[in-house]
Amino acid sequence: MLLDGGVRRGTDVVKALALGARAVLAGRAPLWGLAVDGEAGARTVLELLREEILIALKLVGCSSPADVTRDRVQRRSAQLP
Secondary structure: OEEEOOOOOHHHHHHHHHOOOOEEEOOHHHHHHHHHHHHHHHHHHHHHHHHHHHHHHHHOOOOOHHHOOHHHOOOOOOOOO
16 A cells, blocks of 8 residues: 655655655655745755654664564544543
């Protein structure tokens, strides 16, 4: 399965991988960067997304995207404490 759409941050990528995506497509964000600052803007957006993914991986205790499994996510409770 590929996820295309709705990817805004690194946590979106990690959640998609945990739920079974084999790849995550994030085309819109680099296009925004391209519109703002050309190639440099697109590069900046991709670097930011990469850093966010690395942080999200660390937060769930994984060293690489290949280590992400379904047990790393859980359904949010309907009731908040």
